Amino acid sequence: xxxxxxxxxxxxxxxxxxxxxxxxxxxxxxxxxxxxxxxxxxxxxxxxxxxxxxxxxxxxxxxxxxxxxxxxxxxxxxxxxxxxxxxxxxxxxxxxxxxxxxxxxxxxxxxxxxxxxxxxxxxxxxxxxxxxxxxxxxxxxxxxxxxxxxxxxxxxxxxxxxxxxxxxxx
Numbered sequence: 001x002x003x004x005x006x007x008x009x010x011x012x013x014x015x016x017x018x019x020x021x022x023x024x025x026x027x028x029x030x031x032x033x034x035x036x037x038x039x040x041x042x043x044x045x046x047x048x049x050x051x052x053x054x055x056x057x058x059x060x061x062x063x064x065x066x067x068x069x070x071x072x073x074x075x076x077x078x079x080x081x082x083x084x085x086x087x088x089x090x091x092x093x094x095x096x097x098x099x100x101x102x103x104x105x106x107x108x109x110x111x112x113x114x115x116x117x118x119x120x121x122x123x124x125x126x127x128x129x130x131x132x133x134x135x136x137x138x139x140x141x142x143x144x145x146x147x148x149x150x151x152x153x154x155x156x157x158x159x160x161x162x163x164x165x166x167x168x169x170x
Contacts, residue, residue, distance in 0.1 A: 007100060007101070007159075008098055008099065008100040009098070009099040009100070009150075009152050009155050009156060009159065010096065010097070010098050010099075010150070011096070011097040011098075011099070011142060011146060011147060011150045011152050011156075012094060012095070012096050012097075012146070012150075013094075013095060013097070013142050013143060013146035013147075014092065014093070014094045014095065015086075015141070015143065017082075017083065017086045019128075019129075019141075019143055020082045020083075020085065020086045020091075021078075021079050021082040021083065022127060022128065022129075023082070023127075023129055023131075023141035024078045024079065024081060024082035025075055025078050025079065025082075026126055026127045026129070026131075026141075027078075027131075027137055027138070027139065027141075028074065028075070028078055028137075030124075030126075030131075030133070030136075030137055030139070031136045031137030033136070033137070034074075034137055037074060038073075038074035038075070041070045041071065041073040041074055042070065042071045044070045045066070045067035045068065045069070045070030045071040046067070046071075048063060048066060048067050048070070049063070049064075049067050090108070090110050090111075093108035093109050093110060094108065094109075095107070095108050096108070097140065097142065099152075099156055099159055100159075101159075101163070102114070102116060102117075103115050103116035103117050103119070103120070104117075104120065104132060104140065106140065115132075115134050115140075117160070117163035117164070117165060119134050120132055120133065120134055120160065120163075120165045121133045121134065121135070121136075121165075121166075122165060122166045122167065122168065123156070123157060123160045123165055123166070123167045123168075124139075124167070124168050125144065128143060128144050128145075129141045129142060129143060129144060130142045130144055130147045130153065130156065132160075
């Protein structure tokens with residue numbers, strides 16, 4: 001009896017700056033703690049306006065600017081973080097993802113690592129990405145255009161499901 005060769009799906013992709021920013025902002029909404037952190041800042045901005053309004057103190061443009069800055073703080077930090085990550089040479093390397101029965105192997109010019117399937121909490125299509133979550137709010141974000149170009153979307157979902165990983169197609 002011949003030993004069967006483990007099946008493997010290979011996908012190569014690099015995120016553009018815009019894709020990295022979009023993925024970063026989308027990931028905020030995938031973890032309740034990040035949503036709560038963002039909400040605190042929005043509530044602070046709204047509270048400032050309400051307090052001034054309740055005290056019948058004129059709301060100046062400066063107060064409006066502070067309130068808007070509070071509301072935009074969390075998304076701004078996500079955007080700044082994505083931009084700074086993008087300009088790190090290591091993060092712009094071409095990533096090769098190999099999916100097989102062992103797990104997900106990621107390799108680039110300067111490093112490589114593996115996440116076994118038990119470390120993957122879910123696979124989700126969201127906002128033009130296939131996101132493979134390995135911890136709360138952290139995911140491998142692969143652009144769907146690259147996944148579809150490699151004809152890997154359905155095989156990846158099937159492989160993940162076979163290893164007990166929940167897949168939700170939002």
